[in-house]
Amino acid sequence: MKNVVLLYGGRSYEHDVSVITAIEVGQWCPQQYRLYPVYMRDGEWWLVKDWQRFGSYTSTIKGRKVRLDDEGLHVGIKTVKVDCVLLSTHGGEGEDGRLQSLLEWWGLPYTSCDPLTSGILMDKVFAKSVLKERGFVVAPAYPESAPVYPVIVKPARLGSSIGVGVARNEEEYRQALANAEDYDRSVLVEQFLEGAVEYNCAILRDGDQLLVSEIECPRHTGDTYTFGQKYQKECEHALPAPMEDGLREEIKRTTSSLYTALRCKGVVRVDYLYHQGTLYVNEVNTIPGALSYRLFGAAGVSIGKLLTILIENASCQPRPKVKYGELLDDLIGAWK
Amino acid sequence: MFCVRQGQGQEVLYLHGWGCSHEVFASCRNPSFCETLPDLYGFGETPAPTHPVDLDYYVEGVKRLMDRYYMQNVVVVAHSFGARIAVRLAATSPHVVGLVLVGAAGMRPRRGVKYLARVAHAKLAKLFRLRPPEGSEDYRRLSGAMKGTFVNIVHTYQEKELSRVTVPVLLVWGAEDKETPPYMLKRFEKGLPLSRTVWMERCGHFCFAQQPDRFRRLVATFVEELQ
Numbered sequence: 001m002k003n004v005v006l007l008y009g010g011r012s013y014e015h016d017v018s019v020i021t022a023i024e025v026g027q028w029c030p031q032q033y034r035l036y037p038v039y040m041r042d043g044e045w046w047l048v049k050d051w052q053r054f055g056s057y058t059s060t061i062k063g064r065k066v067r068l069d070d071e072g073l074h075v076g077i078k079t080v081k082v083d084c085v086l087l088s089t090h091g092g093e094g095e096d097g098r099l100q101s102l103l104e105w106w107g108l109p110y111t112s113c114d115p116l117t118s119g120i121l122m123d124k125v126f127a128k129s130v131l132k133e134r135g136f137v138v139a140p141a142y143p144e145s146a147p148v149y150p151v152i153v154k155p156a157r158l159g160s161s162i163g164v165g166v167a168r169n170e171e172e173y174r175q176a177l178a179n180a181e182d183y184d185r186s187v188l189v190e191q192f193l194e195g196a197v198e199y200n201c202a203i204l205r206d207g208d209q210l211l212v213s214e215i216e217c218p219r220h221t222g223d224t225y226t227f228g229q230k231y232q233k234e235c236e237h238a239l240p241a242p243m244e245d246g247l248r249e250e251i252k253r254t255t256s257s258l259y260t261a262l263r264c265k266g267v268v269r270v271d272y273l274y275h276q277g278t279l280y281v282n283e284v285n286t287i288p289g290a291l292s293y294r295l296f297g298a299a300g301v302s303i304g305k306l307l308t309i310l311i312e313n314a315s316c317q318p319r320p321k322v323k324y325g326e327l328l329d330d331l332i333g334a335w336k
Numbered sequence: 337m338f339c340v341r342q343g344q345g346q347e348v349l350y351l352h353g354w355g356c357s358h359e360v361f362a363s364c365r366n367p368s369f370c371e372t373l374p375d376l377y378g379f380g381e382t383p384a385p386t387h388p389v390d391l392d393y394y395v396e397g398v399k400r401l402m403d404r405y406y407m408q409n410v411v412v413v414a415h416s417f418g419a420r421i422a423v424r425l426a427a428t429s430p431h432v433v434g435l436v437l438v439g440a441a442g443m444r445p446r447r448g449v450k451y452l453a454r455v456a457h458a459k460l461a462k463l464f465r466l467r468p469p470e471g472s473e474d475y476r477r478l479s480g481a482m483k484g485t486f487v488n489i490v491h492t493y494q495e496k497e498l499s500r501v502t503v504p505v506l507l508v509w510g511a512e513d514k515e516t517p518p519y520m521l522k523r524f525e526k527g528l529p530l531s532r533t534v535w536m537e538r539c540g541h542f543c544f545a546q547q548p549d550r551f552r553r554l555v556a557t558f559v560e561e562l563q
Binding site for chain 2: 023027028031050052053054055297302303304
């Protein structure tokens with residue numbers, strides 16, 4: 001039986017979303033895996049008592065402190081060999097490549113993009129320039145000092161629509177900028193595509209194959225798809241989204257080529273905006289909420305199967321085999 | 337046994353709790369399943385037995401119902417008292433392929449000082465031929481053979497039967513359930529090591545009716561996983 005560590009929590013504004021994902025995903029983990037749900041808070045790692053209850057995270061944490069390193073998961077005096085780390089962290093250190101770097105350092109296989117891809121895609125400013133350079137269509141971005149209204153202002157390294165605001169004049173812009181800067185020093189200012197339709201599509205690698213999910217269309221009110229609409233059921237989701245076959249094909253094709261071009265791993269969800277006949281890549285999530293199991297479910301991939309694929313395809317860069325001291329003689333000779 | 341049967345697809349059998357009827361599941365039904373919702377003996381449209389009966393009587397009744405409709409590969413969704421029937425049914429019928437137990441009863445309850453005092457009061461009253469204390473609210477509401485049935489049922493503890501349940505089980509529990517408190521869930525988890533647990537926050541004993549959409553999704557995902 002494989003031992004799977006489900007990592008969640010962490011220092012992030014999206015901490016609570018991470019807990020929800022962990023509970024949603026963890027409760028459906030196939031029973032051929034032994035699951036160790038490890039919660040991160042303030043630099044400590046916990047096996048939380050009653051980890052499936054939201055209430056367990058609102059007060060002082062009760063449970064057992066554990067430690068994860070290259071030997072495995074240390075629970076008391078026992079060390080469990082870790083076959084895979086299932087990442088359910090959103091935002092902050094869990095999604096921006098820092099946690100992935102740590103896992104790479106320890107040589108533990110994990111279920112998300114490598115540190116470099118995670119870092120680039122976490123930062124909306126960098127992601128936009130990389131996507132543009134790779135030939136994907138993105139909405140034009142403006143320098144902070146020269147916006148062309150209407151604009152949408154986003155904290156660069158945050159998800160779940162936290163801190164996002166639309167501005168149509170200077171006063172609104174100042175407010176939106178101040179709001180976004182409360183969350184992140186780096187801010188993305190881009191053209192607001194008025195009346196654009198949003199589509200979401202997720203993708204996953206299974207061996208040599210790419211599995212593309214069904215496409216969803218969140219029907220929200222107001223300018224943007226807010227945190228409340230995302231997580232508090234204030235918004236309807238059309239799944240599968242009604243659209244022309246041509247557009248459906250284009251979205252699926254773009255998702256696949258983006259996944260390959262950016263060397264992604266694990267589940268990735270790409271959010272699009274369709275505006276006046278043009279499809280824009282809006283955002284790429286390397287650890288999407290609830291790992292987008294609803295989107296895959298609509299495509300006939302159950303959550304159990306999704307997790308099995310994720311775990312079985314988890315990977316880690318193999319450590320280079322270095323022959324220490326082999327060049328020393330030559331180098332010392334050269335110094336002389 | 338009266339029942340409502342509707343739809344096509346995966347067979348799902350709903351067993352209601354004590355004092356309820358099939359209508360308790362009205363809000364969380366799923367038209368994509370072939371659903372069977374009986375009224376158990378003594379509740380809803382089904383008449384009460386003429387003499388006090390035990391849990392096996394209910395289990396046999398449900399088995400006859402399953403035979404009547406040639407039900408096979410059945411997922412049983414059971415609440416509270418219905419879960420007692422479901423556990424025994426899963427342990428003895430080859431046609432049950434999965435259980436969803438919601439606020440399930442059947443585990444031995446923790447007895448506090450208050451309970452012991454009530455028992456002592458009742459025994460002393462019996463000895464001195466005085467008026468005994470009244471029973472629980474559920475007991476008081478019953479009449480005739482159902483009173484004896486209730487006593488038989490609440491004194492049936494099923495901890496040992498759990499080891500005979502080999503099908504996948506989903507345990508759904510309201511975090512604020514007072515009738516079947518969370519410690520009972522722990523006993524189910526201990527007896528069913530391969531079960532999955534889902535907590536419904538801010539919900540009580542009738543969590544499926546308090547969050548019907550979420551409950552419907554949970555059952556649908558569970559059925560999907562079974563397939």
